[in-house]
Amino acid sequence: MNYPVWDVPVIGSGWVIGMIAIFHVLVSHFAVGGGIYFAFAEYKARKEKSKEWLSYLKGHSKFFLVLTGVYGAVTGVGIWFAIGLAHPEATSTLIHNFVFGWAIEWVFFIVELSAAAVYYYTWDKIPAKLHLKIAYLYAAASVLTLVIINGILTFMLTPGQAWLSVAGTGKEADQFWLAFFNPTYFPSLFLRLAVCCSMAGIFALVTASQIDSETLGAFKVLVVRWSTRWLFPSFLLMPIFFLWYLAVVPEESKGLLQLGMQTIGQGTFTQVTRAALVSVMGSATVLAIVYFIAYLYPKDFGTGHAFAVLFIALSATAATEYARETLRKPFVINQHMYSSGVRQNERDKFNQEGYLTHSPWVKPEEKQQWASQQPLAHADQVERGRLIFLGQCVNCHTVKGYRSMEILLGERDRKAIGSLLETLHAAKPDSPYTKFMPPLVGTVAEREALADYLSTLGTKPLSSSPLMAEHRASDPTVHK
Numbered sequence: 298m299n300y301p302v303w304d305v306p307v308i309g310s311g312w313v314i315g316m317i318a319i320f321h322v323l324v325s326h327f328a329v330g331g332g333i334y335f336a337f338a339e340y341k342a343r344k345e346k347s348k349e350w351l352s353y354l355k356g357h358s359k360f361f362l363v364l365t366g367v368y369g370a371v372t373g374v375g376i377w378f379a380i381g382l383a384h385p386e387a388t389s390t391l392i393h394n395f396v397f398g399w400a401i402e403w404v405f406f407i408v409e410l411s412a413a414a415v416y417y418y419t420w421d422k423i424p425a426k427l428h429l430k431i432a433y434l435y436a437a438a439s440v441l442t443l444v445i446i447n448g449i450l451t452f453m454l455t456p457g458q459a460w461l462s463v464a465g466t467g468k469e470a471d472q473f474w475l476a477f478f479n480p481t482y483f484p485s486l487f488l489r490l491a492v493c494c495s496m497a498g499i500f501a502l503v504t505a506s507q508i509d510s511e512t513l514g515a516f517k518v519l520v521v522r523w524s525t526r527w528l529f530p531s532f533l534l535m536p537i538f539f540l541w542y543l544a545v546v547p548e549e550s551k552g553l554l555q556l557g558m559q560t561i562g563q564g565t566f567t568q569v570t571r572a573a574l575v576s577v578m579g580s581a582t583v584l585a586i587v588y589f590i591a592y593l594y595p596k597d598f599g600t601g602h603a604f605a606v607l608f609i610a611l612s613a614t615a616a617t618e619y620a621r622e623t624l625r626k627p628f629v630i631n632q633h634m635y636s637s638g639v640r641q642n643e644r645d646k647f648n649q650e651g652y653l654t655h656s657p658w659v660k661p662e663e664k665q666q667w668a669s670q671q672p673l674a675h676a677d678q679v680e681r682g683r684l685i686f687l688g689q690c691v692n693c694h695t696v697k698g699y700r701s702m703e704i705l706l707g708e709r710d711r712k713a714i715g716s717l718l719e720t721l722h723a724a725k726p727d728s729p730y731t732k733f734m735p736p737l738v739g740t741v742a743e744r745e746a747l748a749d750y751l752s753t754l755g756t757k758p759l760s761s762s763p764l765m766a767e768h769r770a771s772d773p774t775v776h777k
């Protein structure tokens with residue numbers, strides 16, 4: 298716990314990041330794919346000297362500018378704020394490793410955003426050739442933002458052996474390139490580029506759906522059909538890129554997914570498997586609506602259809618990102634830093650010297666007290682336990698709300714809680730908890746304090762998660 302803790306009631310900090318990120322992912326992929334779309338579409342419109350196409354593109358570029366320039370940019374910065382608060386240690390590690398990567402990223406962002414604004418405001422005001430060049434510039438800058446950010450995102454799931462071998466030695470920056478072009482870099486880049494092209498098509502359909510079928514019927518058929526084509530190649534390629542991606546994800550990370558897959562027949566899905574299914578089925582539905590309505594009957598394709606497609610695409614994106622995030626659990630930087638901000642190689646230190654004693658945010662005069670290897674007075678024990686809970690548990694749990702401690706602790710008494718915490722502390726590889734919860738670190742006295750605190754919560758009936766029910770059945774600490 299090296300930073301003040303961001304304890305978000307009810308939904309937890311994870312969902313704050315999640316809610317911003319889901320919209321950001323959708324809009325940012327549109328920002329990249331849309332750039333490529335405009336470059337091709339304007340080239341085509343100019344070549345065919347089609348006034349209708351140009352006027353459609355002008356309208357679409359306004360929608361594009363507002364959505365990407367305002368919404369995309371604000372949510373992008375929002376993610377930064379949120380991760381900095383929720384995962385300060387991890388954010389700091391990313392910045393220290395990739396400082397030049399980030400700097401370059403911001404340069405591309407500025408070029409991208411400026412180009413989008415210039416592109417919209419210079420329609421009919423500058424020579425056609427120059428306007429087209431701005432489209433190319435925008436497309437290049439936006440693809441480059443993905444090229445950069447993808448290295449940093451994929452690093453968190455697969456930092457790679459080269460980087461892991463120097464992690465914590467101060468020589469991490471020497472491995473910049475290997476960390477950047479890590480094992481999942483390329484499959485993820487191609488996967489995302491495919492998503493970008495689909496998003497370009499989907500958002501283009503939103504604008505195209507508003508073209509009046511009565512007066513501009515023939516043109517609407519052209520635009521709608523041309524835009525739907527942006528979805529087909531990427532949907533064909535996506536499964537291939539996805540299998541490639543899965544092939545390079547480390548075995549340990551696939552554990553939860555496989556557990557869910559094997560037990561599908563018995564009805565015990567893990568959350569990550571469910572998310573993966575929503576993602577696949579959502580994508581298939583998008584493709585079906587786009588083909589059967591937009592492609593076959595373009596004139597009938599209305600705004601309602603377009604928003605339905607957009608909504609399903611949003612759900613599929615949200616599910617995919619959720620599954621991807623969950624693959625990495627209980628790590629925030631795989632095999633290096635747990636979601637609790639504790640580094641794997643710091644476990645012994647915290648276990649021997651104490652967790653709170655190492656926190657710069659515990660008041661120096663209080664450190665002495667928390668360092669005690671003896672149980673303190675009850676009220677102090679509870680406070681000491683609460684601080685540990687804030688440091689190691691609130692990244693995934695809340696007291697009342699999302700993954701509520703009150704509900705999850707259920708009817709466990711002080712003794713049962715104590716032995717559950719010992720299971721978390723030991724983190725044996727065969728314990729099911731080890732797949733999704735980081736090891737609990739701290740001295741015996743600190744673990745006791747956490748148990749004291751937790752036993753002030755919980756009394757409600759146990760949650761009915763099937764996965765948990767299965768673990769619980771084999772968990773002697775649960776009172777049945």
Ligand code: HEC
Pocket residue numbers: 626627628636637686689690691692693694700705706717721733734735737760762764765768769772
């Ligand atoms: C990386 C995320 C993460 C962290 C950090 C984490 N947990 Fe969990 N925990 C989970 C998930 C996921 C579940 C399963 C929840 C469900 O089934 O709804 C869970 C379940 C539990 C349960 C219920 C277990 C059961 O068998 O019913 C308890 C109790 C629990 N966590 C306590 C803790 C405590 C105490 C900490 C801090 C020391 C902690 N967790 C830290 C992710 C986490």
